Structure formats: structure tokens, C-alpha cells
Amino acid sequence: MELVVKGRVVVPDGTLENGWVAISGGRIAAVGTGKAPSAARIDDRGNALILPGAVDGQTHATSYKGLPGIADTTRSAIAGGVTTLVDMPYDNPEPLDRPERLDAKVAAIAAHSHADMALYGTATRETGTANLAALIEGGVVAFKISSFESNPVRFPRIAEDLTLDLMESLASTRIPLGLHNEDQEIVMARIAQAKAAGRNGIVAHAQARPEAAELAATGQFLALGLASGAHVHPVHLTTEAGFRLTGAVAGLGAAATGELCVHYLWLDAARDGDRLGARMKVNPPIRSAAIDGLWQSITDDLVAFVSSDHSSWPIDNKLTDSIFDAGAGVPGLETLFPAFFTAAEARGFDAARLSAEYLAERPARFFGIDDRKGAIAVGRDADLVALEQGSFVWDEAASHDGLNWSPFHGETFTVRVAASWLRGQLVWDGKDILNSPGSGQFVPRATAGWYATEKD
Numbered sequence: 277m278e279l280v281v282k283g284r285v286v287v288p289d290g291t292l293e294n295g296w297v298a299i300s301g302g303r304i305a306a307v308g309t310g311k312a313p314s315a316a317r318i319d320d321r322g323n324a325l326i327l328p329g330a331v332d333g334q335t336h337a338t339s340y341k342g343l344p345g346i347a348d349t350t351r352s353a354i355a356g357g358v359t360t361l362v363d364m365p366y367d368n369p370e371p372l373d374r375p376e377r378l379d380a381k382v383a384a385i386a387a388h389s390h391a392d393m394a395l396y397g398t399a400t401r402e403t404g405t406a407n408l409a410a411l412i413e414g415g416v417v418a419f420k421i422s423s424f425e426s427n428p429v430r431f432p433r434i435a436e437d438l439t440l441d442l443m444e445s446l447a448s449t450r451i452p453l454g455l456h457n458e459d460q461e462i463v464m465a466r467i468a469q470a471k472a473a474g475r476n477g478i479v480a481h482a483q484a485r486p487e488a489a490e491l492a493a494t495g496q497f498l499a500l501g502l503a504s505g506a507h508v509h510p511v512h513l514t515t516e517a518g519f520r521l522t523g524a525v526a527g528l529g530a531a532a533t534g535e536l537c538v539h540y541l542w543l544d545a546a547r548d549g550d551r552l553g554a555r556m557k558v559n560p561p562i563r564s565a566a567i568d569g570l571w572q573s574i575t576d577d578l579v580a581f582v583s584s585d586h587s588s589w590p591i592d593n594k595l596t597d598s599i600f601d602a603g604a605g606v607p608g609l610e611t612l613f614p615a616f617f618t619a620a621e622a623r624g625f626d627a628a629r630l631s632a633e634y635l636a637e638r639p640a641r642f643f644g645i646d647d648r649k650g651a652i653a654v655g656r657d658a659d660l661v662a663l664e665q666g667s668f669v670w671d672e673a674a675s676h677d678g679l680n681w682s683p684f685h686g687e688t689f690t691v692r693v694a695a696s697w698l699r700g701q702l703v704w705d706g707k708d709i710l711n712s713p714g715s716g717q718f719v720p721r722a723t724a725g726w727y728a729t730e731k732d
């Protein structure tokens with residue numbers, strides 16, 4: 277064996293005290309407890325928990341710096357124990373809606389990435405359904421569209437007619453179609469009302485994008501999914517009602533799943549809004565008194581997986597006079613593991629198990645990359661993270677994304693990411709990034725994915 281990593285190893289059916297993971301050729305060759313096989317190197321992490329590296333199902337690596345932004349974003353990823361990112365298609369300056377842009381992004385991963393990356397594709401009004409097959413052939417793991425126009429070129433609104441066309445084309449593939457789920461007309465009207473009334477703070481932001489706008493867009497999308505048979509997936513539901521709606525439509529026979537982002541489990545508009553302002557501006561917004569219902573949604577198995585929705589916006593983009601001019605989205609790759617683990621532990625869950633499941637196993641299966649990613653199991657890539665338990669105050673200045681701000685600044689976490697391994701290589705030692713840009717690989721969709729593995 278090249279390497280044996282020792283610690284409390286979190287495998288799909290439990291935690292192996294005094295466990296070990298043996299690695300050969302960058303893959304997991306054996307897993308066990310007690311006496312480990314001999315190896316060229318032994319890395320004994322003592323009491324640390326050894327989990328699968330996270331598969332962060334929602335990141336925006338390129339929104340600010342374009343494709344070269346992959347370098348900073350993926351440094352932050354491996355420092356956060358995220359060994360695979362699933363990056364959104366809203367690249368700056370143009371979205372990933374055609375094969376040549378997929379080729380360019382795959383080349384950018386080979387040039388810049390510190391972590392492995394899977395990719396979403398999209399469709400625009402210009403390309404319609406024309407490029408879906410070529411993008412699938414190229415290995416995209418999912419598609420995403422938006423019912424709200426964030427940007428006319430990079431992040432356009434897709435209306436219901438094209439949405440239905442896309443679903444009909446995708447139905448037989450079982451490849452998920454994700455949705456940014458907010459209703460255009462409701463949000464535009466409410467923003468205009470807020471501006472006219474001179475309201476421009478974080479509360480006005482949340483009021484201008486009410487739960488009704490989210491549920492309306494979600495419901496319409498789910499209805500089209502039910503009718504078409506496509507796998508439909510709102511990429512961020514902010515309340516229990518959204519998850520119950522998705523679960524209800526799934527109960528009617530739709531291939532419907534919903535995703536949760538970790539900041540909705542941690543932040544509360546009424547409690548944190550004054551303190552954080554635009555630092556917690558995300559779309560759909562963080563609401564008040566939603567957290568209990570979101571945990572109930574996890575308990576009731578209504579949440580497919582949890583992601584960071586990491587956005588690579590510098591703080592200048594946030595510190596505007598009006599909230600409506602501030603960029604939406606927050607950095608989150610380095611706080612995903614610690615925040616989810618800490619919050620799950622506080623709720624009385626087996627936090628190690630829940631983290632392995634919601635941050636790694638489920639997203640890997642969802643995106644059809646569980647041949648290689650998502651679990652500590654023989655044959656998978658040796659993507660591991662060591663979590664040291666204790667009390668750790670998060671300092672935004674210490675982050676590795678080149679942004680150095682965080683809505684989690686000053687929060688106390690019960691774990692820290694003490695090490696990350698990517699395909700058997702130590703890439704983060706708790707202090708430094710140890711691999712070079714271009715060490716990361718493109719991860720194409722390879723397995724049948726969520727519905728096939730759930731139901732067959």
C-alpha cells in the first residue's frame with residue numbers, strides 16, 4: 277500500500293473506531309479496524325474523524341473572475357474538505373450552454389483547479405434544446421435554468437415554454453434539471469415597491485423576494501416535471517413548505533427532489549439581519565424562523581442533499597448603498613463541513629454520519645459520480661477529510677478563496693478541517709495548500725444517478 281490513514285473512519289454503515297483506510301493507486305484498496313496493512317506511509321490522525329471528502333453540489337467558481345476564478349475557489353474547497361465541486365453553468369462572461377464552452381471549462385479545470393470538478397450545463401433562449409445531447413455526451417452531470425432573470429446573458433430567465441421543451445428532451449435521460457426558483461413578476465414588482473418606498477436594507481430584500489415567489493416558481497416547475505417525467509430539482513428551498521411541496525409532487529409520481537444550502541440552516545433574518553446586512557444577501561433570501569422546519573425536512577427525508585452555493589463575490593460587491601445593488605451570494609466552501617457538522621450536532625444528530633451522507637454520499641449519487649466519489653468504500657477515489665473536534669472560532673481572514681469575508685465570521689464550530697486528501701494525496705494539512713493548480717480533474721457523469729439507484 278502507498279498510504280494508510282488512521283482515525284475514526286466514517287463508512288456508509290457506521291463509524292470504525294480505531295479504523296484505517298488503505299490507499300493504492302489513488303483509490304481506496306481496503307478499509308478496516310485494528311491492525312492495518314503495511315504501507316509506505318502511515319498517517320495516524322488519532323481521534324480525528326475520517327470522512328469522505330465533500331461533494332459540494334452547488335458552487336459558482338467563475339461568476340467574478342471568469343474561468344481563472346477556478347483557482348481561488350478550489351483552493352478554498354480543499355481547505356474546506358471539499359474534494360469535488362459541482363460547478364454551476366453561469367460562467368462570466370457567458371454561460372455553459374454549448375459544447376465549445378464545456379471544452380473551455382474542462383481545459384480551465386486542467387489548468388487551474390486544485391480539486392476535482394463536475395459541471396452543470398444550461399440552455400439559453402439562443403440554444404434551446406439543440407445542445408443538450410452534446411453536453412451530456414461531454415459529461416455534464418446536470419442542467420440548470422432560472423425562472424428569474426439575474427443577468428440577461430450570463431444568468432437568463434427561461435420561460436415555461438422552453439422549460440417544458442427541455443424537460444421533454446431530458447425525461448428519458450434521468451439527468452436532473454435544476455431550477456433557480458423565484459417568480460420573475462412577483463419579485464420585480466415587490467422590488468419596485470420597496471424602492472419607491474425608500475426601503476433598501478436586508479429586510480426589504482427578503483420582503484421583495486417573498487416565500488410566495490419561491491413557492492410559485494417551485495410549484496410551476498414541479499407541475500411541468502410531473503407532466504413531462506423529467507427529474508426536476510429546485511436547487512434551493514428555503515422553507516419546510518418548499519420541501520413538503522416537492523415531496524407531495526414526488527408522491528404523485530414525479531421525479532422531484534429538493535436541495536438545501538447550509539446558510540439556510542444557520543442564519544435567521546430576524547436574528548442576524550441587522551448584524552450582517554448584505555453579507556447575508558442570497559437569493560432566495562434567508563428567512564426568519566425557518567430553521568426548525570428545515571431540520572424537520574431533513575428528518576422526514578425530504579432533502580436530497582446539502583450544498584454551499586459558494587459565490588465568489590468580493591466584499592466590495594456587497595457594500596453598496598442600497599441592498600438592491602449588492603451582489604447576491606456568499607462564500608461558503610470552507611464553512612460547509614464545519615457549519616453543517618456543528619448544527620447537526622447541536623440538534624442531536626450523529627453529526628459525522630449525517631455529514632458523510634448529506635455532503636458526500638447523496639450528492640455523489642445524485643450527480644451520477646458515485647462510481648468514484650462520495651464514500652469511504654473499496655474502489656472509490658481516496659478523497660478523504662480529517663475533522664478535528666474541539667471549539668474553533670471561524671475567522672474570515674483565514675480563508676483561502678481570495679475573498680476573505682464570510683457571513684460565518686466569528687461563529688464557533690465544533691470541528692475544523694485538519695487535513696484533506698485528493699485521490700490519495702495530502703492536499704491540505706490544516707495550514708497550507710499542498711497541491712498545484714491543475715491537479716484537479718474533470719469528473720464526468722458515469723452512473724445512472726438518483727432515481728435509478730433509489731428505485732431499481
Ligand SMILES: [Zn+2]
Pocket residue numbers: 334335336364585
Ligand atoms: Zn447557486
